[in-house]
Amino acid sequence: MKILVPFKRVPDPATTIRILPDGSGIATDNVKWVINPFDEIAIEEALRIKERLKTGEVVLMTIGQSNWQEQLRTGLAMGADRAKLIVTDKPLDTLTIARVIAKVVAEEQPRLVILGKQAIDDDSNQVGQMLAEILGWPQATFASKLEIEGDRCTVVREVDGGLETVAFPLPAVVTTDLRLNEPRYASLPGIMKARKKELKEIPIESLGLDLTPKLRVKELKAPPKRQAGRKVGSVQELVKLLHEEAKLI
């Protein structure tokens, strides 16, 4: 079974993010870039499905600049078979990204697309859902368990207050939650093998899509600094403040 895993490159979660003085974006000098952690879970799941079924192909894709190759190579080193880099230096909104992925789906014809439920940088949580809509495929979001039997897929989803099990026919789109699996590290032999795997660059213009964003980021602001706490003299005073000032009770 062919599985497509689209991923996004994001700043390492451990990186201290600084916003540019004009609020147009984040400072990217000296930022360490990684595969979006939820997408990394998607790669791991795709590899596990392939290992379980003992057949198939895992294809990675991302949309960005030429130097995003490094993250694609990391995915190939984890065990994916080949990769596609849709090259652009323009910022794209979520709908455009979903449309670009849909184009690749049309060409690759995977039975399953697995991607993270959201990217940890902008937390949009939209691409998987939009992609399913464009393709007219079933979707299962926030997967914490995934099973495939023949041409059917069963996914356990994490929803408020419990778990929901959904079953649907393939092809389909699945987005991953945190507890689906723990991604492997790229082994050293895997890193050496990745050298020889196919990594194709495709200029985004060749896809023939309208890339004009419908959405524009106007400004980024750092969250307000946390205020220092203060001590209260009695329970009465605390209750009074919670009621009158914090308006919590």
Next chain:
Amino acid sequence: MAQILEDLDYFSLDDLLTSEERMTRETVKQFVEREVLPEIETHFAAETFPLQLIPRMAELGFFGANMKGYGCAGMNNVAYGLIMQELEAGDSGLRSFASVQSALSMYAIYAFGSEEQKRRYLPQMAQGKLIGCFGLTEPDHGSDPAGMETRARRDGNGWVLNGTKRWITNGTIAGVAVVWARVDEGIAGFLVEKDKPGFTSRNINGKFSMRASITSELTFEDVRLTDSDRLPEARGLRAALACLTQARYGIAWGAIGAARSCYRTALEYVKSRKQFSRPLAGYQLVQNKLVTMLTEITKAQMVCLRLAHLKDQGKMRQEQVSFAKRNNVGWALEIARMARDMLGANGIVNEYPVIRHMLNLETVNTYEGTFDVHTLILGRDLTGLSAFD
């Protein structure tokens, strides 16, 4: 700028690494963070080696990573150095295990073994199914291996081995020992499997350093060997010393990892610890220590990266390895002591990794050529006059 300080890459040396080298470092770093750090203090306290990590390290391709063929990853020497650096950021004992398995035991077979020996041992050793150890040092011969007393006597078509080797990492868990012994024509290397009659080993306990590492004594009493147990290409002490050069190369890198862990711990600590109502980091004496640490770690990084490139080009001199081992380990130990001091009383408890690194580095400063012996090697290189033989 904040990020540079967290990653301790003050001169953007990362830009000089290939993506494969960075990926390799990332793999080892994650392995250490997730699988080593959570349990290393327990092993250090109990004076045990985390044996369960051996198959994991093998699976990830850490053993013999810079060798080609025989199931080894075939990486370059920058990647190999980065593996050592990240392992030692975890614990010097863990890096010692990898050094002894790769740079001493596997390398001895790789460089001086017969094709048959390579095929028999190296794939199993790369897979971590067979552990190696390296018997050169003796109870009475450390810095002067040429004086070794272990002897292999010709007996018909075979050999009879007698002697004692001491301070041997992995000795009691090794399936095969690379043993150096005096023969009529000089020094020769032998591969002694653990079940050979007359070969015994025991652990040396009571260490205050390298507690998460196995240190042993090997005894050979009339151990009978054949010609096929001898390393055919190992002629003279030069062969043993070539193995040490490999190990020292990795140690020079490893020391950076231990020093970095101490520096980071100290930096975090002095920023949050307040005395006289302001952070320790705001005091001149403390800043002076931090700057010294940063400077010396950065210099050590530069030396190692250049050394790696020379090694990959086949131009590395053993004196350059002595320079790097001596400088980097000497400074790592000094940095660990500074960090220990900066943490005050907290610097002596295992809630922080500093005291463990500091104690370990005392060993690292001594083994594989003491700091002073490397000084003499460099002195000889500069003057042409040997001060030690």
